[in-house]
Amino acid sequence: MLLDEGLRVNVFNITGPGPLFRDYHESRRLGKVCHLESLLGVEEQGAPAVTLIDDHPHALAWIGGLLGSFVHPLGVARFGQSGNLIDLYREYGLDAAAIAEACRSVRDRSLDRERQGD
Numbered sequence: 001m002l003l004d005e006g007l008r009v010n011v012f013n014i015t016g017p018g019p020l021f022r023d024y025h026e027s028r029r030l031g032k033v034c035h036l037e038s039l040l041g042v043e044e045q046g047a048p049a050v051t052l053i054d055d056h057p058h059a060l061a062w063i064g065g066l067l068g069s070f071v072h073p074l075g076v077a078r079f080g081q082s083g084n085l086i087d088l089y090r091e092y093g094l095d096a097a098a099i100a101e102a103c104r105s106v107r108d109r110s111l112d113r114e115r116q117g118d
Contacts, residue, residue, distance in 0.1 A: 001096075002103055009103040010040065010049040010067070017059045024066055036066060048106040050074060052094060070113070072106040074098065 002009065014020060020036060027034035037045075048070040051060035057075030064071030076092050089095040093102075 002100060007103055007107055008043075008047050009107055010044055010047050010069075011052070011099065011103065012036070012049060012060070012063065013052040014060055015054070017053060017055070021062065024062070034066070036063070040067075048072075048103075048110040050099060050102045050106055052099065054094075070106050070110045072102040074102055 024034040024036065027037075046067065046069050049063060049067055049072070051057070051063055051071060051073045053060050053073075053075040055075055056077060057073035059075065060073045061071065063073075074094055076094075081088060081091055083091070086095070090098075
């Protein structure tokens with residue numbers, strides 16, 4: 001759907017931020033490319049990103065620094081709800097519509113920054 005709109009945004013669905021962050025941190029210490037960076041093609045590097053996690057969204061906010069781009073982290077910032085997955089994803093803003101809106105938002109912020117630099 002987003003590609004049909006011509007929208008180029010990296011979307012990362014991370015299930016365990018701890019190992020990913022440790023790899024990033026250790027790779028930087030050793031001067032190497034981390035696993036997450038190795039997943040990106042040249043055309044994807046520097047593109048804005050949306051991160052998804054079934055945890056607090058700040059757990060992945062560091063990915064913007066890694067990528068050198070805007071990031072819109074999505075996740076569960078308040079807990080205690082119960083229900084089926086479809087309803088919960090909608091409640092917490094993790095459903096397809098929320099992801100698409102986050103992608104548009106982060107793209108718009110990135111474009112605004114580019115315009116300000118001109």
